[in-house]
Amino acid sequence: MVTHALNLIDISLEYPDGESSLKALDAVDLVVGRGEFLSLVGPSGSGKSSLLAVAATLVKPTSGLVVIDGQDVSALKDAERTALRRDKVGIIFQQPNLLPSLTAVEQLLIRDHLRGKAVHEALGKAHELLKIVGLAASANKRPHQLSGGQRQRVNVARALMGSPTVLLVDEPTAALDHERSESIVRLLRRITDEFSTATVMVTHDTEFLPLTDSVTTMRDGRISPAALPSALPN
Numbered sequence: 408m409v410t411h412a413l414n415l416i417d418i419s420l421e422y423p424d425g426e427s428s429l430k431a432l433d434a435v436d437l438v439v440g441r442g443e444f445l446s447l448v449g450p451s452g453s454g455k456s457s458l459l460a461v462a463a464t465l466v467k468p469t470s471g472l473v474v475i476d477g478q479d480v481s482a483l484k485d486a487e488r489t490a491l492r493r494d495k496v497g498i499i500f501q502q503p504n505l506l507p508s509l510t511a512v513e514q515l516l517i518r519d520h521l522r523g524k525a526v527h528e529a530l531g532k533a534h535e536l537l538k539i540v541g542l543a544a545s546a547n548k549r550p551h552q553l554s555g556g557q558r559q560r561v562n563v564a565r566a567l568m569g570s571p572t573v574l575l576v577d578e579p580t581a582a583l584d585h586e587r588s589e590s591i592v593r594l595l596r597r598i599t600d601e602f603s604t605a606t607v608m609v610t611h612d613t614e615f616l617p618l619t620d621s622v623t624t625m626r627d628g629r630i631s632p633a634a635l636p637s638a639l640p641n
């Protein structure tokens with residue numbers, strides 16, 4: 408049996424809303440394999456960020472299964488889920504959220520440092536990743552010395568430090584101009600190919616969709632039927 412990197416099965420997510428509840432996700436199924444780059448589009452409020460949060464194991468679904476690398480996340484204790492997230496999931500948010508006082512390479516090392524791991528082990532990897540994202544010459548620069556696009560590249564490199572199987576990306580180009588946006592999406596394409604990550608990118612930039620392998624459309628908390636292959640014209 409093929410194990411998919413990310414498998415969401417019949418996921419529903421309800422948020423309390425006064426007396427009743429709001430269904431942010433409604434019976435969503437999603438499968439992403441290693442080396443696959445999927446883009447997630449849909450109107451504001453359709454559930455894209457909620458879906459990423461559930462896939463990232465940051466939010467527990469009301470019902471349904473999240474399976475990462477063959478492991479059913481709902482069966483895990485809190486500490487085990489945190490460990491799975493750390494080891495298997497890379498998350499790239501819209502805003503890089505870099506620490507102002509740290510250099511680019513230190514941004515990549517801080518996680519291992521906080522976990523009490525010897526930083527010298529990670530140093531080689533951090534420099535290698537900065538090279539991959541095109542920042543070899545900027546390893547010792549602090550965020551204010553970097554452009555918006557360069558900061559987002561540090562963000563991408565940082566997400567790769569844990570060698571994730573699943574890479575979840577929430578609107579990585581929202582704060583960037585056209586040229587920098589395209590180069591970030593091209594970088595995510597290259598990373599997906601080179602590291603065989605299962606990459607899911609929420610985006611409003613429809614012009615970059617051809618750089619991804621497939622497009623999934625959400626509407627009112629559901630995967631829109633138009634995005635299903637069976638609904639496409641023959």
Ligand SMILES: Nc1ncnc2c1ncn2[C@@H]1O[C@H](COP(=O)(O)OP(=O)(O)OP(=O)(O)O)[C@@H](O)[C@H]1O
Pocket residue numbers: 422423429430431449450451452453454455456457458
């Ligand atoms: N923490 C929360 N508590 C209550 N309702 C929420 C919460 N987060 C999201 N929602 C609601 O869930 C629905 C889906 O929101 P979500 O942020 O997932 O949509 P989205 O497609 O990512 O939107 P956008 O493109 O604007 O970021 C919306 O109706 C939203 O108001």
